[in-house]
Amino acid sequence: MDIKKLLDKYQIRPQVKKEDTENTVLDREIDKLVPGKVVNNEHGSYFMTENRYPLTYLYGGVPLGDLLDIDDVSFECLAGNPYLDPRRMLFLDTETTGLSSGTGTVAFLVGVGFLEEDCFVLRQYFMRDYHEEASLLYDLGAILKNAQSVVTYNGKSFDLPLLNARFIANRFRPGFGNPEHLDLLHISRLFWKGVYENCRLCTIEREVLGEIRIEDIPGEQIPLEYFRYLDTKDATVMKKVLSHNESDILTLAALLVRFSRMVKNRFFSEEVVELTGLSKLYEKRENYDSMTECLERRFNLVPDAWDFDSLRRISVIYKRTGRYDKALSLWRYYFEKEDLDTAIGLKVYAGTEIAKYLEHKERDYLSALKTVNELIVFLKSKRIFGQKYLPELDKRKSRLEKLVKRR
Amino acid sequence: MNMVQILDSLKNNQRFGENITKWVEIPEREAVYCDFPSSMDQRIKDALMKRGIKQLYSHQKSAFEKAVSGKDIVVVTPTASGKTLCFHLPVLDAVLKDPDSRALFLFPTKALAQDQMLELHDVITEMGVDVKTYTYDGDTPQSARKAVRQAGHIVVTNPDMLHSGILPHHTKWTKLFENLKYVVIDEIHHYRGVFGSHLANVIRRLHRICRFYGSDPVFICCSATIANPKELSSKIIGRETEVVDNNGAPSGKKYLLFYNPPTVNKELGIRKSSIKEAYYLAEQFIKNDIQTIIFAQSRVRVELLATYLKSIFFGRLQQEQKIRAYRGGYLPLLRREIERGLRSGEIRGVVSTNALELGIDIGALEACIICGYPGSVASTWQQAGRAGRRNGVSVAILVADSSPLNQYIISNPDYFLQSKSENAMINPDNLTILYSHIMCAAFELPFEDGEVFGPNTLPELLKYMEEAKLLRHVQNRWYWMSEQFPANAISLRTSTNENFVIIDISDPKHSVIGETDWFSAPMLLHEEAIYIHEGNQYQVEKLDYTEKKAYVRRVDVDYYTDANLAVDLKVLEVFKEDESQTIGRYWGDVMISALVTMFKKIKLLTHENIGAGHVNLPETEMHTTAYWITFPEELERELGKEKLEDALLGLSNVLGNCAPFYLMCDVKDIRVVYHVKSVFTQKPTIYIYDNVPGGVGFSEKLFTLHKNLYQMAKDLIQKCGCTNGCPSCIGAYTEFSGSENLKDAILALINIILAEETKTVE
Known part of the structure; x- marks a missing residue:
């Protein structure tokens, strides 16, 4: 029996219609549609584009040249390393044949951006077919090795491991030197998780930078479009993919500048979201002074924007550093606040902290008990939302009662 | 009564004695010892001495010498003959001599892998050396995986994980693949039919990746007694293996009894229920404090027998836990607890499906009752092997049920005894299986023109995949051209990966008590079904077919259900x-x-x-x-x-x-x-x-x-x-x-x- 016939029967897959390859017209190849050149090296050839943007070029309202103004304080905060040099920084984004990890996924387009004397260079490495991967990686490897740092969006878990796999699969290694890696997705999440619908690059670009892309190709279509291109050699859609990738890299640069401005502006910022985000970033860097500064500013500015997480975080720092005066005034504020119906947790937390402080630090069990009782009375009046806190508080109460009696 | 006395009383008991169709005595065996191989690292020798092992059994030494000289081997010896040392010794020796050396251990189930880990860990701790051993399976936390990939000298895993978690990500495992010295496949007889055909192809892929990284590991396979260990292992690893079967382990005297429950109605051919007879026999042993394992051929039978047997200890506080059921659907923690209880002797009787037939360490029991022919000669020996002590007498009793195969075996016990075990058959070239793995292989590394993978149909299959737009042929290579991650869609086992979980809603706090595969779910978990778990009865109240959840509540009824x-x-x-x-x-x-x-x-x-x-x-x-x-x-x-x-x-x-x-x-x-x-x-x-x-x-x-x-x-x-x-x-x-x-x-x-x-x- 014919293997083909057998397979057709076993494989329950939709039969793929053979595309009309008759129409393949050579003048739609990528080098005819996109300005660029075919590069040759000892591993073969690939297609490369290069655009030079003047430093005054505005993207998302940010002049690209402002990258040069990012100071060591900002780098320390954003990357944990003050010695980064914007001129040795590589902005990188890949377009791939799929989203799964594993060695069967290939980066067919790698875009990089970097500063030169008087311009921002945006270079794209594109393989016109699978066999061009080795030559593409060979040249990409050379530029990667010289980079002091790499800036990506989700590169830590996607782009860089994928490229690393590609280097190994093509027997080049190590693919990278050991660049500092700045993954802007991780920073974006600290600032905007829960604020915007998601933290995808296009969302942030729209919401934060105000850039609207026209005729952009959605990321999820890109792999299939690339396969279609391989079949037809019609690069019309690939042109869109290249410009999609180019925009992504410009966004990376503009976003980095925006982050650095937030850092610079931290003493004057009036934005709760910014201050909270910065405080998380400083916490990650274990710079608790700056973290506290940001949070204190945030609480002073808008004390009544309920934010349980921020209260908890600043309380932890206060307690750790023994600044109970500051902590107490904050806790008292939330504990005594009347209209806390929507944020009972905040009040419970503050009240419990006060009771703990009175019990352990002041050894004033009676006052601690009074606070707990007050809290219990309050919670009992909130039949629906108050119940879940009661068991914990009852335990505290009976313990305090014992202590009071013993004294 | 002790074992010998019980056997005597059974023999003289008319009701029982006359229904024994065969009484076989297997004499005891003396150990055959050899000195430690001279080339073996001194630290291993010292560690063995510390454990009181001064010499090796003959088969352990043969295995070591062959493996070290680069031969692929298959070790075939009975249960409890010290098989694990056959692969521990060469692997540890390699790692001690060159710390860059790596080894991969494959076990058919996660449970076995965990079990092995513990054993290996003991040996290594005793040696006081730095040999890092890790399990790598679905339960390995994400945070630990990197360390396993980089630093693990010995990676213990299962074929499924190798197939979908390791090979497709080989670039993350460069250290392992560049330095792979040994691949151990334990319980290789388990890989029959579909599973074995899949595994052979996974190993073809493994060879391919090893070639890419320049390594060529030696394979050490272990098998229970089957007719064709050499053929099976050679087919699975894709190279000729040498058989090591000079078993030197001692064993005590053992009896094998064939028992046919008496006829109740000759005309209708109805016999007494094998379950009740097995229960009766097990009771004799357990009441005399003889640790007993009972094998039953289905989950329902296991639960029924466990329920019956628990009545031995009925009313005695805490004692019902001395009888336990054991089967595939139990959660891993519960299974570990039962295994421990068996080793420590706390559990006096266990009723199991063939789940305990595999080499999970439960110590040596004295009596084994097999309720219903397990379906193959090899399985029967494997199950009977669960009872057996180095010294002292043990017994295994096969209780036939009324099915034709059982009746054929029980009335022709000599046929059983003379027939060598079955051939384990696999067909690695099964078109659908081969095709699946060529997809996975193409994903892992592009095929090159002229490359060989299994039979000579590769060019045709690649061409077919090109037409199906899965591959692209450019400049003598076939590249994966799809967004799919093929290994995820391919299960190495017959059943699908989609399991139904069983949730007990008797208490306000719901808890998951078990799981069952997709094919069995409609049979076992339809609404109103009585689901028996650990001897307790539950009634299925709701089956959420789309969410794959069955909600059950504890009941106490005097019936079970059969769909x-x-x-x-x-x-x-x-x-x-x-x-x-x-x-x-x-x-x-x-x-x-x-x-x-x-x-x-x-x-x-x-x-x-x-x-x-x-x-x-x-x-x-x-x-x-x-x-x-x-x-x-x-x-x-x-x-x-x-x-x-x-x-x-x-x-x-x-x-x-x-x-x-x-x-x-x-x-x-x-x-x-x-x-x-x-x-x-x-x-x-x-x-x-x-x-x-x-x-x-x-x-x-x-x-x-x-x-x-x-x-x-x-x-x-x-x-x-x-x-x-x-x-x-x-x-x-x-x-x-x-x-x-x-x-x-x-x-x-x-x-x-x-x-x-x-x-x-x-």
């Missing part, structure tokens, strides 16, 4: 056919739809039918291959519709029991369906299909040897002592509508086939 499966079969295409004037035989593609329509309530102990209910669940579909045979249309007129139907049913029952003999497969690997008038053939027809999506070649083999099959069916029916059919040949009388002379009618059908000279037309 009826209605199977529909449609022929899609005929590959081979052979027709004569009277009969036709065919091999082709079919679509099976299975539907659970109703269930019966069956009273505990008496096993009477006390009620029924409807089940409303969607159909499950399977595409597979089948062999079928047609009979003349006139039969319906000659016999009458009812009698023909009875005859076809009876013949189907016999065939379903005979076929596994020739195919060397499990009874469950094939299914038989009959149609009095088939829509496709328009004639009375019996179909036998591979119970595996895509089929693994069983039906094709039956197509070729169909006369042998019918000859055996004839023998079985003729030799059975019953008058008009019984559960031990054509099936229980209750299945039929009461036709007379049914055995003759069936024999007539068989004779039609045997009389026919046929030739094959392709």
